[in-house]
Amino acid sequence: xxxxxINRRLHLYLGLALLxxxxxxxxxxxxxxxxxxxxxxxxxxxxxxxxxxxEKTVDVPVPEDAGGLRPLGAALLREAGVNxxxxxxxxxxxxxxxxxxxxxxxxxxxxxYVDQKKLTVEDRRFRWDHFLTGVHARGGFEQDSxxxxxxxxxxxxxxxxxxxxxxxxxxxxxELPGQRRWGWVAIAAGTASxxxxxxxx
Amino acid sequence: MISKLVRxxxxxxxxxxxxxxxxxxxxxxxxxxxxxxxxxxxxxxxPYERERQMVYDGTLPADADLRIVSTQILTSxxxxxxxxxxxxxxxxxxxxxxxxTTPRRLTYSPADRSLLIERQQRRANAFLERFHRRRxxxxxxxxxxxxxxxVDVFIVGMVFWVLSGLWMWWEMKITRRLGLTAIASGxxxxxxxxxxx
Numbered sequence: 001x002x003x004x005x006i007n008r009r010l011h012l013y014l015g016l017a018l019l020x021x022x023x024x025x026x027x028x029x030x031x032x033x034x035x036x037x038x039x040x041x042x043x044x045x046x047x048x049x050x051x052x053x054x055e056k057t058v059d060v061p062v063p064e065d066a067g068g069l070r071p072l073g074a075a076l077l078r079e080a081g082v083n084x085x086x087x088x089x090x091x092x093x094x095x096x097x098x099x100x101x102x103x104x105x106x107x108x109x110x111x112x113y114v115d116q117k118k119l120t121v122e123d124r125r126f127r128w129d130h131f132l133t134g135v136h137a138r139g140g141f142e143q144d145s146x147x148x149x150x151x152x153x154x155x156x157x158x159x160x161x162x163x164x165x166x167x168x169x170x171x172x173x174x175e176l177p178g179q180r181r182w183g184w185v186a187i188a189a190g191t192a193s194x195x196x197x198x199x200x201x
Numbered sequence: 202m203i204s205k206l207v208r209x210x211x212x213x214x215x216x217x218x219x220x221x222x223x224x225x226x227x228x229x230x231x232x233x234x235x236x237x238x239x240x241x242x243x244x245x246x247x248p249y250e251r252e253r254q255m256v257y258d259g260t261l262p263a264d265a266d267l268r269i270v271s272t273q274i275l276t277s278x279x280x281x282x283x284x285x286x287x288x289x290x291x292x293x294x295x296x297x298x299x300x301x302t303t304p305r306r307l308t309y310s311p312a313d314r315s316l317l318i319e320r321q322q323r324r325a326n327a328f329l330e331r332f333h334r335r336r337x338x339x340x341x342x343x344x345x346x347x348x349x350x351x352v353d354v355f356i357v358g359m360v361f362w363v364l365s366g367l368w369m370w371w372e373m374k375i376t377r378r379l380g381l382t383a384i385a386s387g388x389x390x391x392x393x394x395x396x397x398x
Contacts, residue, residue: 012376015366016383020391026359033336033352066244086398104398138398139233151394155233162226166219173212186216194220197348201283201301201335 004175011168014161021158028136031129038129050109050122054080058112058119062097070142073099076110080121086143104135204372211365214358221355228333231326238326247327249306249319257309257316271296274309278318283340299340301331 015022031038042049058079063072073089076099085108087101092111099110107124124130139155173183215222231238259277261270271286275298283299296307304321321327337349370380 009376012366012370012373013379013383015362016370016380017387019363019366019384020387022359023363024391026356026363029352029356029359033349033356034338035336036339104395135395139229140235141233142236147394147397151398152233154390154394156230159226159229159233162222165215166222169212169215169219173216179209179212182213183216186213187219190217191220193351194224197344197351198301198332200344201348 004171007168007171011165011172014164018158018161021154024132024135025158028132031133032136038127042127042129047125049125051125052120053108053123054121056080056119057117059117060112062112062114066091069097072097073110076112076119077101079119080108080110082108082110082121086145086148088142102134104131104138107134204368207365207368211362211369214361218355218358221351224329224332225355228329231329232333235326238324242324247321247324249321252305252318252320254315254317257314261311267294270294274307274316278307278316280305280307280318283337283342283345299331301335302328304331 056079058076060072060075060079063069069089069091073087076089076097077083077085077087082101085101085103087099090098090100092098095113095115097112097114099112101108101110105126107130109122109124111120111122112118113120139152141149141152143149173179176183257274257277259273261273267286267288271284271294272281274294274296275281275284280298280300285297285299287295289295292311294309294311296309298305298307303323306319306321308317308319309315335348335352337345337347337352340346370376
């Protein structure tokens with residue numbers, strides 16, 4: 001088995017195994033690139049995005065430092081009865097903390113009004129464009145669950161594979177002497193366009 | 202004939218778009234490991250450094266739309282391009298110029314006609330993240346629209362690479378069994394994540 005053979009097979013099988021991710025990243029980029037279109041389309045339905053599920057009085061201390069926000073978010077989720085979900089906690093204003101709990105299929109938002117000691121729980125209406133952007137943007141190693149972290153590991157694998165596809169693709173192109181001239185033209189045109197955007201945008 | 206066309210399009214599209222692929226791959230790695238950069242730089246906004254300060258001697262049209270004012274100021278200092286603008290309670294106009302390599306903040310105070318230009322500290326991770334998130338259709342600038350079109354081309358390219366890759370694989374009979382195993386494993390794992398996460 002030659003290096004060329006290994007290179008070709010690696011390019012192919014890695015692509016086939018990671019095909020769902022690559023396809024998902026492609027398709028889900030559409031709602032990101034054309035957000036106003038999807039927003040207008042949804043606005044025409046005249047349906048509220050968030051629905052109030054519950055409202056209750058809660059008294060929990062709010063930490064000053066950002067590091068203490070995550071434990072606060074976990075405490076608020078317990079108060080709201082929202083369990084086993086990925087979440088992020090954000091200080092919306094000096095008197096409001098938001099907790100955003102999410103899965104691929106469902107999103108819940110908690111708003112804690114510090115001065116009123118009031119906690120509201122809202123559920124987001126399902127939208128396919130939000131589902132796609134949610135899958136696309138999922139990542140990071142901040143969540144506690146092993147499953148979440150393993151997804152992020154796959155995201156790393158997909159990114160590294162994309163770099164590997166570049167290297168292995170260039171190798172395969174170089175092995176085709178008849179394609180070198182036009183190949184150089186394509187590489188030069190792409191690189192020049194990209195450099196232009198980088199410097200001028 | 203079709204087979205050759207598919208193979209050549211797959212290759213030449215990739216050769217042309219490889220800088221986009223590299224940028225999106227590297228920026229995804231950076232965003233996936235954001236905590237590492239937060240630990241290094243802290244979680245606050247990226248600080249700005251003073252670049253220059255001057256007295257702005259242009260005449261700004263009274264009661265003009267804020268976008269017209271910001272475009273005039275940016276043009277007069279040679280920085281016109283995609284930006285956001287806001288007016289503070291004290292009348293100060295703050296323009297965030299979304300330059301890809303060097304984002305700037307311009308603060309114009311009508312009271313003394315001073316214009317402060319600051320540039321954001323350079324950080325490789327922030328640069329890559331800006332690139333990844335850059336959209337273009339809504340800015341009103343032609344160059345940004347062209348960039349947005351290039352992103353659309355890249356999206357079409359990604360979908361085409363998937364479909365043409367499947368086509369090319371199916372043409373190589375010897376790789377079908379192992380290829381099917383790879384596809385089935387990938388789909389099963391993806392479906393598992395969709396069902397559980």
